[in-house]
Amino acid sequence: MKTWRGIPREEIPWYPTIDPGVCTGCRTCVDFCKNDVLEFDEAAGKSRVNNPYNCIVECSTCAKLCPDGAIRFPDEATFSAFIKERIARQAAKR
Ligand code: SF4
Ligand code: SF4
Numbered sequence: 001m002k003t004w005r006g007i008p009r010e011e012i013p014w015y016p017t018i019d020p021g022v023c024t025g026c027r028t029c030v031d032f033c034k035n036d037v038l039e040f041d042e043a044a045g046k047s048r049v050n051n052p053y054n055c056i057v058e059c060s061t062c063a064k065l066c067p068d069g070a071i072r073f074p075d076e077a078t079f080s081a082f083i084k085e086r087i088a089r090q091a092a093k094r
Helices: 028-032 061-065 076-093
Strands: 038-041 046-049
Touching: 028 038, 028 061
Parallel strands: none
Antiparallel strands: 038 046
16 A cells, blocks of 8 residues: 555545536646646547546655646645644554
8 A cells, every 4th residue: 555654655645636617628637647647638629637646645646837826735724734634543553
């Protein structure tokens, strides 16, 4: 199982979400990311998230590159609080 800082990757809510109503199908995100997180839905003419847990924790480059602002990530403060709490919980178990 893949982990990040000792936490199972699939328990970490860090991955992109794409608003299909905003995505214009430019493919910038799919062409950029080499981690097989995103794929292009040819029928819809838009990108979508295929393997969310392949996303590198704390990377948000695709959102920065998206010309339409269609890609969102969790709020940084909420995410930091989540990670701190999980790391503290793991330390308490040891
Ligand atoms: S945040 Fe980084 S790793 Fe995650 S999907 Fe976007 S470019 Fe890929
Ligand atoms: S970069 Fe943005 S607009 Fe372009 S395909 Fe990806 S989500 Fe859609």
